[in-house]
Amino acid sequence: MNAPLIALSRRLRNTPFTSRIERFGVQAYTVYNHMLLPSRFRGLEEDYWHLRNAVQIWDVACERQVQLKGPDAARLAQLLTVRDISGFDVGRGGLVPVCDHDGHLINDPVVFRVADDCYWFSISDSDVALWAGGLALGMGLDVEVSEPDVNPLAVQGRHSDDVLAKVFGDSIRETKFFRFATHTFKGHPLRVARSGWSAQGGFEIFVDDWEIGAQLYDAICEAGAPYDIGPGCPNLIERIEAGLMTYGTDITREHTPLEGGMEKYCSLDSSIDAIGLDALRAQRASGVTRKIIGVMATGDRVPAQRDPWPIRNGDRVVGSITSITWSPRLECNVGLGMVETSSTPIGTTLTLDAPDGTRTATVCAVPFEGASQR
Amino acid sequence: MNAPLIALSRRLRNTPFTSRIERFGVQAYTVYNHMLLPSRFRGLEEDYWHLRNAVQIWDVACERQVQLKGPDAARLAQLLTVRDISGFDVGRGGLVPVCDHDGHLINDPVVFRVADDCYWFSISDSDVALWAGGLALGMGLDVEVSEPDVNPLAVQGRHSDDVLAKVFGDSIRETKFFRFATHTFKGHPLRVARSGWSAQGGFEIFVDDWEIGAQLYDAICEAGAPYDIGPGCPNLIERIEAGLMTYGTDITREHTPLEGGMEKYCSLDSSIDAIGLDALRAQRASGVTRKIIGVMATGDRVPAQRDPWPIRNGDRVVGSITSITWSPRLECNVGLGMVETSSTPIGTTLTLDAPDGTRTATVCAVPFEGASQR
Secondary structure, three states: OOOOEEOOOOOOEOOOOHHHHHHOOOOEEEEEOOEEEEEEOOOHHHHHHHHHHOOEEEEOOOOOEEEEEOOOHHHHHHHHEOOOOOOOOOOEEEEOOEEOOOOOEEEOOEEEEEEOOEEEEEOOOOOHHHHHHHHHHHHOOOOEEEOOOOEEEEEEOOOHHHHHHHHHOHHHHHOOEOEEEEEEEOOEEEEEEEOOOOOOOEEEEEEOOHHHHHHHHHHHHHHHHHHOOEEEOOOHHHHHHOOOOOEOOOEOOOOOOOOOOOHHHOOOOOOOOOOOHHHHHHHHHHOOOEEEEEEEEOOOOOOOOOOOEEEEEOOEEEEEEEEEEEEOOOOEEEEEEEEEHHHOOOOOEEEEEEOOEEEEEEEEOOOOOOOOOO | OOOOEEOOOOOOEOOOOHHHHHHOOOOEEEEEOOEEEEEEOOOHHHHHHHHHHOOEEEEOOOOOEEEEEOOOHHHHHHHHEOOOOOOOOOOEEEEOOEEOOOOOEEEOOEEEEEEOOEEEEEOOOOOHHHHHHHHHHHHOOOOEEEOOOOEEEEEEOOOHHHHHHHHHOHHHHHOOEOEEEEEEEOOEEEEEEEOOOOOOOEEEEEEOOHHHHHHHHHHHHHHHHHHOOEEEOOOHHHHHHOOOOOEOOOEOOOOOOOOOOOHHHOOOOOOOOOOOHHHHHHHHHHOOOEEEEEEEEOOOOOOOOOOOEEEEEOOEEEEEEEEEEEEOOOOEEEEEEEEEHHHOOOOOEEEEEEOOEEEEEEEEOOOOOOOOOO
16 A cells, blocks of 8 residues: 555644745655654654754644642642642642553653643643543632643754744843743744753754744754754654653553553652542552563664564563654664563563564663653 | 645554555555544546445554443543443444543544443544543542554445445444444454444444454455455545544644533433533533634635634624535535524624635535435
8 A cells, every 4th residue: 555645634733834834845744643754854764864854843832731720729639639739839840650440551741831820731642631620620629721732842952942043032041941031033932941852862842823933933044053953753763762762652541651661750659639649549559560671672674563562571562662663873672661560671582573584583672772852 | 835644653643444444555644543544536526426326445553442341431421522322232332432530532533332241432533542541540439441463444435234244244234333243354344344444334343353354354355346445534525514523633632521512412401421521511601702613615616725714703703613514415605603692593604814814704504405315
């Protein structure tokens, strides 16, 4: 079969930057939160090397913000996540597992406190606004849940500080990880956070005006020209090397954050009032039976993957590999998957049933060695 | 720019029928409820004529079922929609607007009562399970909200009865519109409803077993061979001619069902306890200021559309056209859009600002004349 096209329509929403990235010749899209997310420009490996060696501008408008605003915003924000966020002051963000009553993951957003009575959940691919809105209405909370017209634009890569300093001034360099500050562009205030979906470092700019956004895109490209800036997007190779899981791929509604390796974001011993916390405590008590792992797999380049591939310990299937790719830098195949806890110790030798044959897969620490910025 | 590809991944879920439709050479996909929905096989117009003149098999697994089950299922189902569904007995379905507290549309599903204590909301493209689950948890209702592994397979077109009679027996012909009955295939019970997203008539089969689903797909193709059955999907031309709106395109979270032409599905004068009903009553009292319309637009074939096109009454922009296509049968452009109520009377002459120039657009009754089965 020829590779299928994506049927573009209004329902798959454009972003303020779509005209720019199409001018750059985006090769492929995926869909994320009912919005277009570019997924390839010059090719997976070319995009990977460019991200590592230069700097990229990413249209990640699909990272929608779910805004909680009002007297009960702090209470609802805490109910939504099993991580104790009572200490988050304005400007601070962090990864927060959002679970249902059974401890299963609904989303794994980054939350920012943007005002005393206002939070932004920067979401992965599920309609958190409906979950939060249903809860608020059902509980009679005094909080407004909305999806404001905020479209993140990311700059990722080792030269990110230099590029954005030319746009916003040198104070941008002082931004701490998962913190935002307000900077101005053409007189328009914009929240800029040190964050983003790569291990190469960089920023996310929360663009709340389409015309300003398009101008900002062009200004960043101009400022980045000496650093060979170009369009990019979350990159399969880079994110697997960095051990960055994708909700919907590596972790799903079937999994808990304890299975997904997010123990440190679960405040199991706190006294917060959070949905799913009791279920996670019970899971800890009875034992977590499967966990996410990284593997290096032998053999030549694996084929492109669409479905999980079964992985065995001896003859017994113990789980599956959900993301895998050839790493041109490590010169082996690297993958993420979920297996029975007994098969998770580093160094365990497993057998991966790939569509093109059997491979030996060894459990590795993630991030994969040398995956962070060189 | 070349047409962009869709980046296939596990997050954009396959269906039990994906292997079949890829064998048939699907040309393009869209994404709907985090799942692949085919959108073109042989070309928009060829697919249209085939749907009208022969019969098609559609992979509409993306029409996910949100299941409410338990003692409070009926109460929650009624809370979720402004249509009085107290009279729905087991086996009956119907279109039900799902609104938020302000009367804005969250979804426009078809609900089926599948048991006394169980409902299936067959949803359009938003995570209704999160809305319903949040409400149930917030209100402390005794009901389980889930998305069972049920994957609808549709047969649409004038020969649908003949084809399915060969698979399930002649009793299938007795199925009434928006009713389901249970039929068996290879000993496996399957719910089959007379419903579907075209005006050509047909059925939707709720497949709850992947292997049975693949076998059923093949059996339907075999039974349909004398009728020139082939793969298909909801067709832009056919659905505009029929006046079938798409949630996310023609109606969105910004609109109420009264604006979306769904008055007859809003039980404004009932005494049901339903979210959003008070807001809709208030809107009726103060007057609905914009409404959906159908238009016929002059000139040659319109270009493919991705964004709403503004439409004017004289010099004043009164709304936008959200779906438009060339109808090869009516030999003119047909579209759907939302305009100020004062511009909605049939015969009103408006001016459409299409990207390739200005066209005269006349408000028409929908379905467009002759749109239903000839």
